[in-house]
Amino acid sequence: MDPLSEMLALLKPKSYITAGFDAGGSWALILDDLAGRIKCYAVVKGGCWLSMEESDGPVFLKAGDCFVLPTGRPALIASDLEAEPELASQTLHPDRSGEVVTFNGGGDVFLVGSRFEVNGRHAEVMLQALPPFIHVESTQDRTKLRLYIELMMDELRDARPGAFQVAQNLSHMMLAQALRLFLESSPGGVGWFTALADPRLAQSIKAMHSDPSHAWTLEELARKAGMSRTSFAQYFRRRVGETPISYLARWRMMSAGTKLIQGEETMAEISMSLGYSSEHAFSTAFKRIMGQSPRRYGRSQKQNVNSDQ
Template identity: 75%
Template sequence: MDPLSELLAHLQPQSYITAGFDASGSWALVLDDLAGRIKCYAVMKGECWLSIEKIANPVRLKAGDCFVLPTGCRALIASDLEAEPKLASETLDPNRSGEVVTYNGGGDVFLVGSRFEVEGRHAEVMLQTLPPLIRVEASNDRAKLRLYIDLMMDELRGGRPGASQMAQNLSHMMLAQTLRLYIEDLPEGEVGWLAALADPKLGACLKAMHSAPAHSWTVEELARIAGMSRTSFAQQFRQRVGETPISYLTRWRMMSAAAKLVRGQDTITQISMSLGYSSDQAFNTAFKRVTGQSPRLYARRQKQGAEA
């Protein structure tokens, strides 16, 4: 499985609400429901502003643009940045999934998309490795993404039997395709996990580590895969990803282990062996260093949280 597919598989995003938003006039919504969630939306008609706390300047979105908010940062979306903001959690009723919410009569701006729930502390940690805004601008070569969005809009507006489930399935495809296009079009100098994946040399190393997490990778081996000197590779990897190659490998192993612990299908011994650890003790030590909890405590707390 390739790294992006693995990321989505470990996050296990469940579409919690898939809906449309049709607005007009002056409006502003505070997206106050982002913690532990991913927002993925497309602007189907008109233009609006998106302001995110970790980005200095507001972003102008136009028809055809898609955007993903993966890190839980506070955000504001508005037709007018001076308008009195209202909470999205109150305006966009979560019980109206599969419907189109009309605001101020509608007609000027239309957005469609989903809010995805992700499970577990490991998922939240993984989301923090992504940029606060993932944006794909409108373009003529986005035919597949446009198809998913158009089909979703038809389902939301059509009211046919099974429309809600169809819209949710399409929203997962929209999320994956948006991330894929973002990786393909990343500008030079971008930093982060997706930026490393987009780099041909570093991306090859990430794929190697993900395909064989149990292998005892060394910086020298990874540098050879990248076709770089050990020093250049280590320096470039740290600059693009934000940590050393071995630190990344350990963290990815622990995120994979956390996902398996939540599923509860494997024993700790099976998990530790699948990730290249010679003993449960070595695995337990590494897991606690990364997550702050022992594997058993982590699994128990996640189970209790799911049942609460």
């Protein structure tokens, strides 16, 4: 499995709302309900602004553009940046999946997409590696993405039997394709996600993902990247934001977290499958990286999963 697929598998994004948004006139909304969620929408008609704190400024989204907000931070979306903003949590009905929501009369701007719930503590760790705002412009090669968007619009509009489930499945495909297109056009940045666009680092990251139990050394990973040991270590840290070995340890712990939640393996089996010689060594590393002991993590996350069902 490639790293992007593994990231989505670990996050287990569950489509919470799949809907259309039809807005008109002068309006502004603060998207204040994104904590623990990923928002992925496409502009089908018209255009609007999107702005986030600590960004380089507002970005204009035109018809055909897609955007992903993966970190849960609030964002402002508006037709008019001077308009008095309203809170989305107070303005839009929370149970609107499968519908087209009309706001301020509609008719000028139309968006379609989904909001995804993601897996608690896994999400906190994984989403830190993603940019707060991912913009996929219409000028890019986006034939598949356009197809998913058009099919989702058809399902929302026609409301045929099974439309809700089909639209949810399409939203997952739309999210994966948007992330893929962003990677293919990523100009740089810091974090393992954007580093996947770097041909040299992608090979070393894929190697760690494919065999996390292996006792990887800097020399081996540097060979995968076609670089010297020193150059690789410096370059990896500059592009990913941490050392290769600390990245490997973190990836092992996230993989372990999934196994703990599933509850199909013993602690000893999980430890061995990730290259640790003892449960104690594994438990110490897990608590250092994930903030709590493996057993406590497994219990708490199972409770979260059960409460969501």
